[in-house]
Amino acid sequence: MNITAQDIKTIAEREGVDREALQKAIASGRVIILKNARRHIEPVPVGGDTTVKVNANIGMSPEIADEKKEVEKAKAAMKAGADTIMDLSVGGDTWSLLKRLLKLEIPLGTVPVYEAALDTVRRTGSILDMEEDALFNVIERQAKMGVDFMTIHAGITKKTLETVDRSTRVTGIVSRGGSLLARWMRHTEKENPLYRDFHYLLELIKDHHVVVSLGDALRPGCIADATDRAQIEELILLGGLVEECRRAGVGVMVEGPGHVPLNEIEANVLLQKKVCKDAPFYVLGPIVTDIAAGYDHIAGAIGGAVAAMHGADFLCYVTPSEHLALPDVEDVRQGVIASKIAAHAADVARGRGRHRDLQVAGARAKLDWEEQFKHLLDPERACAVRGRRHPRDPRVCTMCGDFCSMK
Amino acid sequence: MNITAQDIKTIAEREGVDREALQKAIASGRVIILKNARRHIEPVPVGGDTTVKVNANIGMSPEIADEKKEVEKAKAAMKAGADTIMDLSVGGDTWSLLKRLLKLEIPLGTVPVYEAALDTVRRTGSILDMEEDALFNVIERQAKMGVDFMTIHAGITKKTLETVDRSTRVTGIVSRGGSLLARWMRHTEKENPLYRDFHYLLELIKDHHVVVSLGDALRPGCIADATDRAQIEELILLGGLVEECRRAGVGVMVEGPGHVPLNEIEANVLLQKKVCKDAPFYVLGPIVTDIAAGYDHIAGAIGGAVAAMHGADFLCYVTPSEHLALPDVEDVRQGVIASKIAAHAADVARGRGRHRDLQVAGARAKLDWEEQFKHLLDPERACAVRGRRHPRDPRVCTMCGDFCSMK
Numbered sequence: 001m002n003i004t005a006q007d008i009k010t011i012a013e014r015e016g017v018d019r020e021a022l023q024k025a026i027a028s029g030r031v032i033i034l035k036n037a038r039r040h041i042e043p044v045p046v047g048g049d050t051t052v053k054v055n056a057n058i059g060m061s062p063e064i065a066d067e068k069k070e071v072e073k074a075k076a077a078m079k080a081g082a083d084t085i086m087d088l089s090v091g092g093d094t095w096s097l098l099k100r101l102l103k104l105e106i107p108l109g110t111v112p113v114y115e116a117a118l119d120t121v122r123r124t125g126s127i128l129d130m131e132e133d134a135l136f137n138v139i140e141r142q143a144k145m146g147v148d149f150m151t152i153h154a155g156i157t158k159k160t161l162e163t164v165d166r167s168t169r170v171t172g173i174v175s176r177g178g179s180l181l182a183r184w185m186r187h188t189e190k191e192n193p194l195y196r197d198f199h200y201l202l203e204l205i206k207d208h209h210v211v212v213s214l215g216d217a218l219r220p221g222c223i224a225d226a227t228d229r230a231q232i233e234e235l236i237l238l239g240g241l242v243e244e245c246r247r248a249g250v251g252v253m254v255e256g257p258g259h260v261p262l263n264e265i266e267a268n269v270l271l272q273k274k275v276c277k278d279a280p281f282y283v284l285g286p287i288v289t290d291i292a293a294g295y296d297h298i299a300g301a302i303g304g305a306v307a308a309m310h311g312a313d314f315l316c317y318v319t320p321s322e323h324l325a326l327p328d329v330e331d332v333r334q335g336v337i338a339s340k341i342a343a344h345a346a347d348v349a350r351g352r353g354r355h356r357d358l359q360v361a362g363a364r365a366k367l368d369w370e371e372q373f374k375h376l377l378d379p380e381r382a383c384a385v386r387g388r389r390h391p392r393d394p395r396v397c398t399m400c401g402d403f404c405s406m407k
Numbered sequence: 408m409n410i411t412a413q414d415i416k417t418i419a420e421r422e423g424v425d426r427e428a429l430q431k432a433i434a435s436g437r438v439i440i441l442k443n444a445r446r447h448i449e450p451v452p453v454g455g456d457t458t459v460k461v462n463a464n465i466g467m468s469p470e471i472a473d474e475k476k477e478v479e480k481a482k483a484a485m486k487a488g489a490d491t492i493m494d495l496s497v498g499g500d501t502w503s504l505l506k507r508l509l510k511l512e513i514p515l516g517t518v519p520v521y522e523a524a525l526d527t528v529r530r531t532g533s534i535l536d537m538e539e540d541a542l543f544n545v546i547e548r549q550a551k552m553g554v555d556f557m558t559i560h561a562g563i564t565k566k567t568l569e570t571v572d573r574s575t576r577v578t579g580i581v582s583r584g585g586s587l588l589a590r591w592m593r594h595t596e597k598e599n600p601l602y603r604d605f606h607y608l609l610e611l612i613k614d615h616h617v618v619v620s621l622g623d624a625l626r627p628g629c630i631a632d633a634t635d636r637a638q639i640e641e642l643i644l645l646g647g648l649v650e651e652c653r654r655a656g657v658g659v660m661v662e663g664p665g666h667v668p669l670n671e672i673e674a675n676v677l678l679q680k681k682v683c684k685d686a687p688f689y690v691l692g693p694i695v696t697d698i699a700a701g702y703d704h705i706a707g708a709i710g711g712a713v714a715a716m717h718g719a720d721f722l723c724y725v726t727p728s729e730h731l732a733l734p735d736v737e738d739v740r741q742g743v744i745a746s747k748i749a750a751h752a753a754d755v756a757r758g759r760g761r762h763r764d765l766q767v768a769g770a771r772a773k774l775d776w777e778e779q780f781k782h783l784l785d786p787e788r789a790c791a792v793r794g795r796r797h798p799r800d801p802r803v804c805t806m807c808g809d810f811c812s813m814k
Contacts, residue, residue, distance in 0.1 A: 062808035063798050090810045117810075170768045171813070179812035221812075222768030223755060262716050263756035288712065288752040290764040290771075293779070294788035298748050301705050302712045305695065309669050323771070324793040326805040341705050345695040348630060349670035357697040361577045361629030364697075364730070372700070381701035386731040391470050398733040401469035403497045403524075405586035405628075406578070 003033050007043050015050045016352070025049070029242075030278045032251035034084060034107035037209045038146040041105045044083050046253060047280030047313040051352055052343035053083040055109065055282070055316045056336050061326050065092025071100050073332045078106055080336035081377065082317070084149075090114050090176070098145060107148040109213065112138040113177045113194070130184055132193040140204045149211040151255065152201065153177040154194040154241055155234040156217035161185060164218050164230035171221030174258075178217025198241060202248040211251035213282060214238045219258035222290050226260045227268060239275040246277075253280040253314065256307075260286040265303060269310040282314040283307045287322075296322040297338040304339055308346030315339045340377055367395040367406055410440050414450050422457045423759070432456070436649075437685045439658035441491060441514035444616045445553040448512045451490050453660060454687030454720040458759055459750035460490040462516065462689070462723045463743050465508075468733050472499025478507050480739045485513055487743035488784065489724070491555075497521050497583070505552060514555040516620065519545040520584045520601070537591055539600040547611045556618040558662065559608065560584040561601040561648055562641040563624035568592060571625050571637035578628030581665075585624025605648060609655040618658035620689055621645045626665035629697050633667045634675060646682040653684075660687040660721065663714075667693040672710060676717040689721040690714045694729075703729035704745040711746055715753030722746045747784055774802045774813055 012019040025031040025048035035043035046053050056077035058070045074085045086109040101108050115138045120130040156178050173179045218234040220226040238254050245252035254276045272281045286303035300318030319327040319335035347353040356375050363372035373379040389398050396404040419426040432438040432455035442450035453460050463484035465477045481492045493516035494508055508515050522545045527537040563585050580586045625641040627633040645661050652659035661683045679688045693710035707725030726734040726742035754760040763782050770779035780786040796805050803811040
């Protein structure tokens, strides 16, 4: 473990949890710590009784590859309160961007299969030519560079792929990594190397203290596909891999859906917690309806808050551009804020962080705007909204004026 | 009842519910119909197995009173999908605005105590001079004009006011109508006339088919104050008034909080449903954290979705300007969309309206953008986001390009 006793003490204080309990939770795998051995960043704990964390995805696409813009997005995400960044680039000079991102003081995650696929497509024109070694080479290189966590799509196997292929899913496989591997597996008729050589993979990353984020390649791509056989069969398989990671001394968390109707979220979290032996649960959204494109950050905040209230530990943000376009800087900011609201609402429901709400409420009761703004998620924005038009009485706002109930 | 057999048939078809079951639900008061006897609008059902409805508040303030702008907001709300509008004006030429709003083809709600208070303040300079008759005169006049539902703050009584005054609440009384009445009651030492003369009030509005929306004057103004004695004592009292409305043949719904931590929402809905004999529950938000000012539409969408999943029937929107300023037109639009997402997510959780999600999902799987846009909540916005930058391959988007999993 590259986490010192001092680190544990600092984390426990920051999170408001008991130091010994934290140490136990880390030892059992209920809490994992994001921090590659190479990096000089504050270690970020995920899971157990620590606060719910928020990740922001950035990355270049084949259509738009602007390194500077992606760094700008990462910085905007950090400013808005993201706890981690994932670089999901599938275009541009990916290694160069990765180097730049690793200079930022925040844990960084990647999806190594993207890099392997991109490199193959560039060399041969087709993902189908991807060599198995290429995958592990990328993983090793990224681990050495300092990547803190990696999505590993080891749950898509010949067996689970058969289940999804036989299913009547509306949207099939929507995980980008999952669909790449599925195409490759169907073509080569080989087992997924990330699954077959999972132990080898763990050996490659172990000493670098890279956390494995077990990807859910078969997550539902629409609410109609949620909680189906393929998704749950993969989850059960991931539960087995959690145990292998723990035996190997590698930190592990499990990724989850995706698109889930509101009434199925609690069961999804419960199932993950049971089947994966309390490994931290990292959910994408979940988005609770398919009709909200343009506002999927809101659909994702609803699902994320409910998931985290029931025990999910880590929320991957969704931006207003989801399903439509590569997000811009403002989308990233909006996405992080929406997820932070969801994360905090869940923390509050779990009895954590309420002092901050109390500070805002107390300041409101006193009509102390400066004090209120200090404790808000986004003081700048609140100040700007209030300042659009000035009330005659500086103590109130333009909503109620003299009819202010606080006054 | 001013609802014809044809109306019932039309509503049942639009809502996808059984006609006879709907009729029974209306007869029992589980479903109420918003439509004043004077008005020529589509009747809007609230409650029971009908879809979750969304209300948008507009209205002039003492600070900003622009009739045209408020009409513009009402129209923007309608375009974004609001099912009803409430005019909460406490400034400007309120009667003139009301007349204009009643020309729009959507149910309109008011809070008569605002008008009575505003008129008193204008005449004497102080709300404390309000005469009891003034309240009932406003109610009668608005009923005759065609107002479809009215918030009646009859739950703040000498007894419940004493409970709140003795409490250790952080934010006291935050309902605008509630705080006006509290000041008047403390000063005059009289009982709340809306409570004392509740039967008289029902007589005034009965023949006009105005629905009573029992206001929650003592709703919590921050999450720390949620589900406290004052709030629940008022709710129990409102449950008694529900029965009086039903005996008098007046449609009734019950308003609810407000600011509620995520983990207390289910209990709040259950309690209202039991205590108020399944009267439709009309919730404001609820907002699940106090630190999200500037984004309270998102905090409200999280709470609204969860409340409606557990049985709330009617969501009052919250705009991004809540707690900060009078909303502008774009705020209104954002507020309605956020609430519509919450309402639909809850409908989906309750097994309603999933065909729409399925249409979007099916179109996505076929990369049929035109078809997808047709079924979205806000096609214009989705189209604009996608169109910001054009992908090289028109079938994909700039997020994944050739790495599109659907492709």
